[in-house]
Amino acid sequence: MLAADPTLKCVTCYARISFDGRVKDAHGIEDQHRGMTEEARKLGWLVVYRYTDNDKSASKESVVRDDFEQLLADLATGTTPEGYPIHGVMAVNDDRLYRRPSDWERYLKAFTSHEGRVYHDSNGVQDLYAEGFEIKGLVGVAMSLSETRKKQRRTRNSHRSRALRGQSVAAWRPFGWEDDKITLRPEEAEAIRQAVKDVIAGASISEITRRWQKAGFITSRGNPFQYQTVKQVLQNARLCGYRAIKGELVRDGDDQPIVGEWDAVITPKQWFAVTAKIRERGGSGAGVPRGGLVHKYLLTGILRCGNVLEDGTTCNGKMVGIKANDWLRYEHAYTCKGTVDGGCHKTYKRGDKTDDIIEKLVIKKLKKEAASKAKDVPDWDKAEALKRAVNSRNELERRWHDDEDTEIDDETFFRNLPVLERRLKDLRADRRNHEALKAEAEAAKEDIEKSWDSKTLTQKRTAIKKVLIAVVAQPGGKGNKAFDPELLKPVWKTSE
Template sequence: MTETARRFGWLVVYRYTDNDKSASKENIVRDDFEQLLADLAAGTTPDGYPIHGVMAVNDDRLYRRPSDWERYLKAFTTQEGRVYHDSNGIQDLYAEGFEIKGLLGVAMSLSETRKKERRSRNSHRSRAIRGQSVAAWRPFGWEDDKVSLRPDEAEAIRQAVKDVIAGASISEITRRWKEAGFITSRGNAFQYQTVKQVLVNARLCGYREIKGELVRDGDDQPIVGEWEPIITPKEWFAVTAKIRERGRGTGMPRGGLVHKYLLTGILRCGHVLEDGTVCNNKMIGIKANDWLKYRHAYMCKKTVDGGCNKTYKRGDKTDKAIEELVIAKLERDAASKAQDVPDWDKADALERAVRSRNELERRWHDDEDTDIDDETFFRNLPVLERRIKELRADQRAHEALKAEAEEAKEDVRNAWGSKTLTQKREAIKKVLSAVIAVPGGKGNKTFDPELLKPVWRTSE
């Protein structure tokens, strides 16, 4: 365009550039395009140069939607005598009927854009059905060929999946990956959401997803990709169920708050107040004074914060006492839980539902079959789709249950030592509603575990 302007003897006074911003999508704001409209209406550039015309690489680089064309034409024609130049040469935007001509051009451009999007979607799905990788960037966990595994990243994912199933928070996994020096395929530091996206991606177990739904073959079986899987489908179902369960009903990701001390919020003050009632406030963890042998303690909040400030417990021995109680309880529970979960008993029901939906679609598409009209088809299809969706959700929940049952078979005491703080807190909260901490009286008294009263959860 610079050379063309020189040929015409025109002076370029301002350049408007919106690289990598689509002109056809409504949710994209093109800052320089908006600046151009404002400057055309004002008659000058931000530096005060008068605008006598506009040059564009091509008209579809300038506008692709009818509303943008109308706004541009209105701003351009606020002054007489301006020239417009694009790939077709000089255009007279003041000519009678040019507004309609421009709209026809916009319509043709939109049509071509939609064709390209449709071809792209079809190509994407076709490659997905063939099990080919369609990732634009190297997925975390795989090499640049997007097929073979990168050992250190793959192992980090395996451990993260195992830990999340066992109760670890995504925030802990995020911190661990940052400390290990892992970065995303685009060279950025891992954040909560990017770690979550990695862990719920069906690619981990070799499956393909499009918009959150597994891509399936004609027999309704998930398509297996050409790349090496990192985990098993059972593990993937379990970890996605665990992550979705945590975020259900809030609309916000959970796990952002990571406690520093094991029993913060679990311990409750057992001091009896003057009116005969128990304080029962949640105790907080605090850093112990430097001259003490232990590093942290638990105390009831100050009176200004709603507590009574009467109960104080040494942190390390309190943690140890409660951990021993919980480990003993988990060992007893493991004996009853460590049994094989039977196979999912609704596989036949799912197969029948899928077969019914496929047969309904076949009969509706078959021109020779006249007993399925549009009204009948669209009345019955949602019922079958809903049934299939419910059965698949039940299947995912069953896979998660199997994973937890297998976890229960592990040595509880040995496994406890390798758990993260969040995992330990989750395990404690599964068996204890609270722990009532009764004050030990005045003075420096010996720690007495009998003053810790566990409140066990019922079997329900």
């Protein structure tokens, strides 16, 4: 075609959209390419390559636009990846190509690295080689950046205003609610309630994740639940009817949390307790399971070998759970590790009966201690201090904004504000911890024996470790002898 018409312009088209919507069908990108192809036909140009960055922002430095980078590289070499010449570039608008000065400078340098190229956007054919066009482009970028920041600021203000009115601002249907984002979806809401209760009682996020996956629950975007998404659900202030922006509760003028228009799944007390539990375990990190190994058998590492060695010392090696042989009437057992692993391999205990004996002893011990643990936590005694701190901050801001009051200048205001804000933050944190203690105290009032069977393995192990240091298992001797519970010696924790 070039041999037949040396004046033919071989051009590339670049299309980009920041947000592809919920459907993710790339219809916006298709519309851009369709429009540019029609314009190229009118101009007698031939489209030889299409660059596409779908669902990617051009104003965020952290976002890498792969096809934009490829376009710059191809402009520098002068050909497309297939080897076709590049005589020009088309875009529906210049802000599709660049929104930051650095990108504009890089694009202009790559474009003008070869002579005679054409550029077309919504303003028609542009001469990027013209004197002063670089400055003109920078002005356009500055205006684009200004408009982007205005939109972001309006979005943030709108978001916060709606939050202060208690309106739902979720873009997607939150897990636990119907499509109206207000009414609860019963099955999901009940799963959240049970998860919150279990995490407060010691269950791990990993266990909740496996439970939800097994039940077939999916996220609002149609994906299976992972550790991170489960943690996000349980830490969301929406669960108790509150709104949070960047981790901080949205409050009214009296420092009270704004209550939203949607139905709450749990109480504020439960939410404070579950978020406190997650933070204790390092749950504010990168969203990966943390903590100790999740064991398969109840007493692994808790049982200690009590076999007396030839030198008169006790083995004291940690016993581990193992799968029992198929011909036995029980499914698992506990055994001391081999000598290469620091054990003596002389003690073996039937798993089901060992578990049953220790569980009954622990339940009895927990019931005995429940009375003291279940005492009502007294009311938070710093409510007045918090009220005074709020009033002080509000008064400081009022006097600073009051034009007639010359006592508070900018320097005085900004010197005193951080002190008051820090005081407020400390008091609110203290209140959260207090609410968590109250929730745990109420949980201690439940029927321990009745609720034991519904606990997860991690919860049971946590409860056992609260009252037991270890269980010394003495060997039963040679031969097939009856199970003897007297050979299990619990070592209880003392108050000290």
